[in-house]
Amino acid sequence: MNESALAPKVVRTRAGMAAERELARADGVSVGFVPTMGFLHEGHLSLAREASRRCDRVVMSIFVNPIQFGSASDLDSYPRDEGRDLELAALAGVDTVYAPSVEDVYPEGFATRVAVSGITEVLCGDPNSRGQAHFEGVTTIVAKLFNLIDPDLSFFGAKDAQQAAVVRRMVRDLDFRTEVVVMPTVREADGLAMSSRNARLEPADRERALALYRALCEIRDVATDGDLGAGLAGGRNLLEGEGIEIEYLEARDFDSFETVEDLGERPVLVAVAAEIGGVRLIDNIVLEGDGEAIKDQTGGQVAAGEAR
Numbered sequence: 566m567n568e569s570a571l572a573p574k575v576v577r578t579r580a581g582m583a584a585e586r587e588l589a590r591a592d593g594v595s596v597g598f599v600p601t602m603g604f605l606h607e608g609h610l611s612l613a614r615e616a617s618r619r620c621d622r623v624v625m626s627i628f629v630n631p632i633q634f635g636s637a638s639d640l641d642s643y644p645r646d647e648g649r650d651l652e653l654a655a656l657a658g659v660d661t662v663y664a665p666s667v668e669d670v671y672p673e674g675f676a677t678r679v680a681v682s683g684i685t686e687v688l689c690g691d692p693n694s695r696g697q698a699h700f701e702g703v704t705t706i707v708a709k710l711f712n713l714i715d716p717d718l719s720f721f722g723a724k725d726a727q728q729a730a731v732v733r734r735m736v737r738d739l740d741f742r743t744e745v746v747v748m749p750t751v752r753e754a755d756g757l758a759m760s761s762r763n764a765r766l767e768p769a770d771r772e773r774a775l776a777l778y779r780a781l782c783e784i785r786d787v788a789t790d791g792d793l794g795a796g797l798a799g800g801r802n803l804l805e806g807e808g809i810e811i812e813y814l815e816a817r818d819f820d821s822f823e824t825v826e827d828l829g830e831r832p833v834l835v836a837v838a839a840e841i842g843g844v845r846l847i848d849n850i851v852l853e854g855d856g857e858a859i860k861d862q863t864g865g866q867v868a869a870g871e872a873r
């Protein structure tokens with residue numbers, strides 16, 4: 566169990582974080598890690614609580630990573646509230662928050678990128694979406710954090726299913742010793758997947774955003790009846806009927822990320838991205854061969870807790 570009091574220890578530098586890790590090593594305790602960009606919601610907190618349940622000590626990083634953003638305006642408008650984050654993190658069992666400055670993470674002369682190929686070329690990695698540079702930014706920061714924090718377990722959310730797959734691939738390929746744990750998407754009571762970006766939605770746009778999950782459910786229902794293509798067409802119609810400009814709406818093999826036409830033996834990821842009211846949102850569900858959503862992996866409807 567964690568001995569965290571009502572405020573986690575806040576560490577601002579790489580040297581400070583390395584010293585914290587040494588202490589954990591000397592104490593012989595296991596370390597769980599929850600990487601975030603802050604503005605915490607129930608999705609992050611569910612990861613922290615699981616980390617707290619499974620590990621002796623929990624480290625959370627709060628760092629809005631500039632190199633994974635495509636545009637300065639998206640980076641600048643990313644919501645931030647560190648005071649609130651620290652309170653919520655403490656309640657979720659976080660012992661240490663690593664919240665460095667950009668200069669500490671990327672000192673002058675920083676010139677390295679960590680890149681996973683293949684599965685980063687599609688969906689969010691497509692040049693018409695965020696592009697592969699987005700995932701390079703993610704894998705570069707996550708690799709740095711893994712090296713520094715050396716976690717036994719690392720916790721990621723299924724809402725970012727492609728990110729989780731990319732990180733898993735990096736861990737396997739580069740022999741990081743951490744085990745990646747992916748936790749179900751947490752949804753608001755009306756189905757909207759929790760995201761820090763939701764805070765930027767105007768009420769009318771938030772209402773329209775509900776169509777994302779509705780479209781995924783429609784696709785699941787039609788695909789269950791044996792026609793994935795018709796399901797995708799129906800989902801697309803539903804979104805376009807709401808005036809939503811779709812960035813992508815695709816069904817892909819959950820492992821290889823190859824396009825799939827039908828449900829087969831293997832799980833299929835159905836993923837959507839759209840910009841609504843100037844806010845880019847993503848969501849997904851995973852369908853098994855028989856069309857049922859995999860409840861314990863991704864796409865499960867998980868009740869929202871009290872902390873948002």
Ligand code: PAF
Nearest residue numbers: 600601602630703706725
């Ligand atoms: O999912 C996120 O919040 C970010 O991509 C991550 C994993 C913290 C890396 O910056």
